[in-house]
Amino acid sequence: MSEQRLQSTQENRPEEQDATRRDFLKIAWGVAGLLALGEGTLVGLRFLAPRTVEGEFGGVFTAGAVEDFPPGSVTPFETGRFYLVRLEDGGFLAIYRRCTHLGCAVPYDPASGQFVCPCHGSAFALDGEVLNPPAPRPLDLFPVGIEDGMVLVDTGKPLQRDHASPSDVTYASGG
Amino acid sequence: MRQEITQTREPLLRRMWRSMQRDPLPPRDDRGRMRLVMNSLVLHLHPSKVAKPTLRFTYTFGLGGLSLLLGGVLGVTGVLLLFAYTPSPEAAYNSMLTLQTRVWYGQLIRNLHHWSANLLLVVVVLHMLRVFFTGGFRTPREFNWLLGIALLLLVVAANFTGYLLPWDQLAYWAITVGTSLLSYIPLAGEVISRLLLGGPEVGAATLTNFYALHIAVIPLLMAGIASFHLWRVRKDTLTVPRRADEPPPERVEKVTTIPHLISREVVFALVMLALLIGWSALVNAPLEEAANPSHSPNPAKAAWYFLGLQELLLHFHPFFAAIVIPGLGLTALAVLPYLESDMDVAGVWFRSKRGRWLAAFSTLIGVAAAVGLVLLDEFVLDLPALLPFLPTIISNGWVPFAALLLAIIGYGEFLKLLGARACEVRQALFVLLFAGFITLTAIGIFFRGPGMALVLPRGVLS
C-alpha cells in the first residue's frame, strides 16, 4: 500500500514539471495564434481599404468670377457637389450638399431661403447652420479661395464644424 | 429477394435508379422506411422517427421549413439573375430594364427573387416568434437560438446588400441613408462606413462591395450556419408541445418520418411554391428611375424593414436611435434563452394561461404607447427647445431614453406585483417592445409623407 503511494507520488513529480512546460506551450500557441489572426486581419483590411481615385470629385473647382455671383445668391455645382453661397454682405461659402444627418442630397429652397432636406426634414440656413433637427451639426464646408477675382473651391476635404461662425466666410479682399 | 432481382435482369435505367439509394426502393415496412431516412444524404437531416405531437401544423406552422424553401428559391433565381446582371453604375440599371423587357421570363424570375427575399424576412421573424412563444429555446437549445439570430441578421444583410443592385433611385437613397447610420458609431463608425462604401459616398466601389457580399459572402455564411442550425434541431429534437394544464408527458408517441413528416413537408412546400409563383406572376417587383446622386426623392425612405429604425431617428439623437437602442435590443434578444431556467413551460404556448393574457395585454400597451409617444413628440413635446442649455445628445438622447427605460422597468415591476412569474414578465416585456417596434415600422411605412411629416395613407382621405 505505502509502496504504491510512494510510487505514485514519484510519478507525479515529473508530471508537475510537465504541467508548467505545458502551460508555457499553451501560452506560446495562444500568442502565435493571435499573431496569425492579427496578421490575417491586417492583410484583409488593407486589401479591402477604399481605393481613392484622384482628379474626380475631390479636386479644386474654379467656380467663376466674383461678380458673377450677386449678393444673396445660391449657385449649385453638380459635379462638385456643393453650393456656392454669396451672403448679403458679399462673403462666400461653399456648402457640401450632403446632409449631416444621414447623407441625403440637400436641395436649396428659394421660397424660404433655406436648405431643406427631403429625407427627415432637417433645415439649414444659408450659412449651413441647423434651423431644424434632426441634423446634428451644420452642413459641411469646402475651403474657398479668391485669386485674381476668381472663386476657387477645394472639394478635397469637407470641413466639419459644430456651429456656423463668421470666420467660416471668405471675402474678396479689397473688393 | 436479391436473387430474384439479379435473375430478372432489370433494364439498365432502372438499375441505375435503384443504385442511387443504398436501401431497396420503395421501402416495404417501417424498418425499411427508417433505414431509408438514416442512409439517405438528404433525408437524414431528419431523425428516422419523430414525436407525433410535433407534427401538428399549428405548433411550428411550418415556418422553419418555409424559410428553407424560400432560401432554395432565392438560390435558384439568384443564380439565374447573375446571367443577366452587370454590376457597374453605368450598366446595372440598364441590365435590369433589359431583364424585364427583353429576357424570356426575366420579370418573373426577378419577381420571384424579390418577393421570396422579402417574405423570407417576415417568415424568419415569425419563426423566431413561434420559438419564443412556445419556449422552444430552453436547455439544451439555447445555442440554436443564437444560430437563429445569426441567420436573422444574415437575412437582413442579404436583403440590404441586394437592395442596392438595381441601382435605381429607391436603391441609391435607401443605401445612402442606411450606411450613414453607421457613421454614428463612436470612434470606429467613420472607418467602417468608408470601408463598406469604398469611399465617402455611395458609388462604383460601393456597388462592387455589395455585389461581392450579396452573391458570395452572405449566401455562403448562410448555408453554413443554416446547416449547423438544422443539425442542432436534429440532435436536440423538437420541443414536444403540450397544454398549459398538462404535466410533461412521460412517454411520447413516435411515428416514422416516412410518410408522416415527409408527406406533410412536401404538400406544404408545393402549396407555398404555387402561391409564391402565382403572386410573382401577378405582382411586379418595383423599379424606379435610374439612380441620381444629386436628387434625393421626397420622402427618402430606407427599405421597409428599416423604417422602424428610421422612425426612431426622427425622435432620438442618432447615437441612441441607430446604435444604443438597436444594440441593446439585439443583446437582449441574444441572451433571452440564458435567462430562462424554468423548464416546466417548454412546449407550452405563451408559458401559461396568465402568460397568454399578459402577452395580449402587453401587445395593446405596446401599440398604444408607440402611437402615443410618436404623436406626443411630433406635436407637443420639443425636448431640445425645452432644454436649450443641454447638447442634443442629452436632451434628445439620454433624457427620453432614461424616461423610456424607467417606464419599461416600472411596467415589469407592476406585473410582478400582480403576481406574474419571472418568465411571464419577460415575455410581457418582449411583447411590449416587439409590438412597439412593429408599430413604429408601420408608422414609417404608411404614415410618413413628404418631408417625413405625419400623413394619412394615400387613399384614406382622397
Ligand code: HEM
Ligand atoms: C434562415 C433562417 C432559418 C431557417 C432556415 C430555420 C430552420 C429551422 C427549422 C426547419 C426548424 C424546425 C422546426 C420548425 O420548422 O419550426 C427550426 C427550429 C428552431 N429554430 Fe430556426 N430557422 C431559421 C431562423 C431562426 C431564427 C431567426 C431563430 C431565433 C432567433 C431560430 C431558432 C430556432 C430554434 C431555437 C429551434 C428549435 C425549436 C424547438 O425545439 O421547438 N431559427 N429552425
Ligand code: FES
Ligand atoms: S438625411 Fe437629411 S434630414 Fe436625414
